[in-house]
Amino acid sequence: MADDDLMKTVLFELHLELGAKMVPFAGYEMPVQYPMGVLKEHQHCRAQAGLFDVSHMGQVVLSGNDVALALESLVPVNVVGLGEGRQRYAFFTNEQGGIEDDLMIANRGDHLFVVVNAACKDADLALMKGALEPKGITVSLIEDRSLLALQGPGAEAALAALCPAVADMKFMDVATVSILGVECWVSRSGYTGEDGFEISVPNEKAVDLARALLADETVEPIGLGARDSLRLEAGLCLYGQDMDGGLNPVEASLTWAIQKVRRTGGDRAGGFPGAEVILAALDNGVDRQRVGLRPEGRAPMRRDVALFADAEGGEQIGFVTSGGFGPTVGGPVAMGIVADGLHTPGTQLWGDVRGKRMPVQVAELPFVPAGFKR
Amino acid sequence: MKYTEEHEWLQVEGDLVVVGITKHAAEQLGDVVFVELPDTDTEVAKDDEVVVIESVKAASDILAPLDGEIVEVNEAIVEDPGKVNEDPEGDAWFFKMKVEDMSVMDDYMDEAAYKDFISS
Incomplete structure (x- = not known):
């Protein structure tokens, strides 16, 4: 893909202003590092707080009757039992039992909100539309929101200064809150192994929110370079590297993400692509x-x-x-x-x-x- | 000081040539986290891979700029690879070579030529 074809997030100009070095990533021009450098950005995030632009990731809303049950046809995960205001890690599987992408699923009351990897966004959307629309589910890519991640031990204090309610959230909680006067969808999660939040914010307020967070002296912008070293130290998989279509979830050591109810003997055992392979792997080892x-x-x-x-x-x-x-x-x-x-x-x-x-x-x-x- | 297109600097010290990487190279590499230096008393030929340097981003090789013998290496940058980013054209030299034919140094760029080279 030529550089001219690269997409830009709403924060593109802000990245340049902050002195970021931009690189092509999953079809987007993204910051790989800022003047602080990968090593110090990594350490800063572990010690205080780091702000990441993850707007390249796919934000999708799924709605309709029995949407959770419908989504279970694509993931070996207990979506039906996911409580309102909670989020869970999941992955799409293929007929060979391999992993097509990993994702987060949040129960936001009258709909599910899922976040998928940028590089798999188009394929995931096609997969969900193909499988879920015939079941009466509406699959909507959310393009009018940006996604920011605020990670690190200082994340709670920095975000609570703008929105005190987030301090009451626990790991993997999701909530709808007002920040800078607009509706934000916040989850207490991330990809660094640190406490922190991911904030889905309307595009028109994304730069304001990023600036407001960066105005906190504990918060520094962090690029993709440190994002990778942070997630690696946290033992978190990167799709396309540590897992892919040729590796099943048991081989990928992700069995913890497959709840009992979807395993052999469970009330809703199987029923996802590659179930035979994956359940056999769970039962017999790999x-x-x-x-x-x-x-x-x-x-x-x-x-x-x-x-x-x-x-x-x-x-x-x-x-x-x-x-x-x-x-x-x-x-x-x-x-x-x-x-x-x-x-x-x-x-x-x-x-x-x-x-x-x-x-x-x-x-x-x-x-x-x-x-x-x- | 002379410079190679591989972004090494070369400094003559008597019959020795001190070799390191330029500030420009260190900036491009990013934070250096690992350096592997050659053994001393080894004969090397120009363009032999003599040093491995790894940054947070990637691994790179450093080539011998001249024929000669490695006579001294800078263990301090093995112990603390971050020195390469702090003082690449000073304390963080890589190795010293004994070179028979110093005239080959004339083939390399001077500071002005190197500046042109990296800005082009």
């Missing part, structure tokens, strides 16, 4: 799975590094799906897919870095304890 990886040296092990059980020889037993330097950990961190039996934390493996096998240990995820307000 021969590979996603794990955390902690390289022992200083050298980062990046995506596609081949993993081995031994320092020399032997077949490849896995590969790195995401890897880099973890600023809070103070060393390299990674996630990867390894063969069953080699997935236990503490297992010694070897990664091929520039032709040399370097030691790496299977590690517990997350690398950095979550700061959620439960």
Whole structure:
């Protein structure tokens, strides 16, 4: 895609004003870093608060009779049991049991509000329209709202200064509140492992809200570079890297997101694409799975590094799906897919870095304890 | 000081050449988090990959700018890779080479030429 074809979020001019370095990402021109730099942005978000423009992500409203039950035909998740004012992590599956995208589903009373990845937005919309419209569900892409994420231990104080009600929200709560005089849809969630909020704000007030938050001395703008290192330390998957259409949710170590009611023996077991494969994987186990990886040296092990059980020889037993330097950990961190039996934390493996096998240990995820307000 | 198109700077010290990366290169790389230096007393040929440098963004190679022998490396930047961003054209030099034929230095850009090179 030529740069001219890239889309811009409503905050584009503000990013430039803040000195952002812009890069193409999922069809949008997005800030990868600001003058502070990736490392300090990461540390600032963990220590105080960071503001992210995530307006490139797809915001979709689903409404109609039995909308939750209808959506369950696309995700192996308990949507029917999701209480009003609550949000839940989910993923769309395919007929092979693989993952087509991951998403957040919020129950906002008379409708569901879902947020999907930017790169999968068109495919997800087509998938939902194709499957849900015949069931009488209206699928509406919300294009008149921007999406901001405010993350970090200082997020509550910074947002509560504009809207005291958010302080009462707990992790994965959603609420409709008034901020700067306009209706915002707020969730207490994010993609950093920190406490924080995602705020769906009408486009005409998005820049004002960003400026109001940035006016708080604890809040700094954070780019995609630090967003990636923050989510990696938090052990959170990036669609297209740590999970994809060829990996089922059990292999992706996302079984926690499949509630009992959708599993074998549950009241609404199966009924989603690839159910046979996924339920069999839940019942019988899988021969590979996603794990955390902690390289022992200083050298980062990046995506596609081949993993081995031994320092020399032997077949490849896995590969790195995401890897880099973890600023809070103070060393390299990674996630990867390894063969069953080699997935236990503490297992010694070897990664091929520039032709040399370097030691790496299977590690517990997350690398950095979550700061959620439960 | 001389400069290569690979964004290295070269400084002659007697019969040695000190090699590092330019401020421009360090800015482009972003925060450096890992540096792997060659062993000392190794013979290298021009364009051999002698250093691996990794930033928060990506890994890059640094090529030997000249034929010669690596005689000293800067362990301080291995211990604290952030020095490469702090003082790339000073304390954060990478290695020193013993070079037989100093005349090859004439092939490289001077400061004015390098400035033109990075602004073009």
